[in-house]
Amino acid sequence: MEIAQLIMHLFSDQNTIARIALVILIAFYGLFALIVAIQINNLNRVINQIGFAAIFNLLAFLHLSGALALLVFTVLFL
Amino acid sequence: MPNQNGLQGEFIINKDKPETQNKVPQPLESGANQTPAEGTGKVRFFSNFCINPSDVNFENQEADEKIVLLIRRDLITNLPWIIAVLILIFIPFIISAFSNLFTPFFNISTQNQLIALLFYYLIILGFVLVQFTLWYFSVGLVTNRRIIDFDVSGILYKQVSETKLNLVEDVTYTQNGSIRSIFDYGDIFVQTAGTHENFEFDRAPSPAKIVRIIADLIGGPR
Numbered sequence: 001m002e003i004a005q006l007i008m009h010l011f012s013d014q015n016t017i018a019r020i021a022l023v024i025l026i027a028f029y030g031l032f033a034l035i036v037a038i039q040i041n042n043l044n045r046v047i048n049q050i051g052f053a054a055i056f057n058l059l060a061f062l063h064l065s066g067a068l069a070l071l072v073f074t075v076l077f078l
Numbered sequence: 079m080p081n082q083n084g085l086q087g088e089f090i091i092n093k094d095k096p097e098t099q100n101k102v103p104q105p106l107e108s109g110a111n112q113t114p115a116e117g118t119g120k121v122r123f124f125s126n127f128c129i130n131p132s133d134v135n136f137e138n139q140e141a142d143e144k145i146v147l148l149i150r151r152d153l154i155t156n157l158p159w160i161i162a163v164l165i166l167i168f169i170p171f172i173i174s175a176f177s178n179l180f181t182p183f184f185n186i187s188t189q190n191q192l193i194a195l196l197f198y199y200l201i202i203l204g205f206v207l208v209q210f211t212l213w214y215f216s217v218g219l220v221t222n223r224r225i226i227d228f229d230v231s232g233i234l235y236k237q238v239s240e241t242k243l244n245l246v247e248d249v250t251y252t253q254n255g256s257i258r259s260i261f262d263y264g265d266i267f268v269q270t271a272g273t274h275e276n277f278e279f280d281r282a283p284s285p286a287k288i289v290r291i292i293a294d295l296i297g298g299p300r
Contacts, residue, residue: 014185014186015185015186018186018194025197029197029201032204033204035233035234036207036208036211036233039211039233043215045137046215046238047135047137047215047219048134048136049123049134050133055123056123056214060207063200070193070197
């Protein structure tokens with residue numbers, strides 16, 4: 001009964017629903033960012049433009065870090 | 079007098095014919111439509127056409143193999159996604175201007191709205207990164223030994239094809255439409271012998287120059 005009440009409470013609050021949806025979406029996006037970073041690293045090995053490859057890897061890493069930081073921020077304040 | 083192969087007189091044909099396989103063209107003279115990297119050997123991250131690029135190497139490159147041409151899609155072909163990004167950047171401002179219309183239906187805290195906004199801009203950043211990656215790594219390379227086509231059409235899809243220069247039979251280009259004529263880019267087709275795969279450099283800049291350089295390398299007429 002208490003569990004049912006908890007679920008009812010969670011889903012009656014738009015704020016909580018929005019936060020849960022954001023956590024799920026950002027988690028999936030983090031996975032995508034990880035795949036992008038790995039692929040960029042692999043492609044840089046296939047064709048390497050010296051001087052820009054490192055910057056490219058850094059951009060991919062920043063993108064991944066941004067996704068993870070946002071996920072942690074969202075979960076912490078849930 | 080017999081030569082070292084034991085042949086003499088009319089048996090010696092094309093004795094003075096130059097080697098075309100390892101011929102490397104000299105940088106072209108700068109023209110009005112050339113990007114700053116052309117002909118200099120210095121390749122930048124936005125270079126789409128570079129002759130004799132000095133600081134590029136690729137997987138399985140042989141020790142004495144020299145890159146003669148680096149070809150990417152013309153820069154102008156990136157314009158559609160750049161315009162899309164510029165529009166997407168301003169969408170939250172437009173929505174916030176009409177936020178009063180949504181207030182009776184949606185009651186979400188400012189903190190959540192901020193996270194959603196940051197997530198939105200992160201997605202745009204990811205979109206830019208992926209689009210630039212697809213352009214940057216879809217590259218055609220012409221070396222003094224072979225032609226290599228790196229085709230990255232999706233973040234999880236890449237296709238690498240290569241052929242030796244002596245298997246190339248013909249090289250042509252098409253340039254149709256006003257946009258392609260104005261910005262001087264077109265599709266280059268490299269036809270190879272027999273059952274070998276044909277190559278296509280899609281929307282390559284200055285196609286006439288590229289065709290001339292490849293024709294020179296395979297020993298065709300100027």
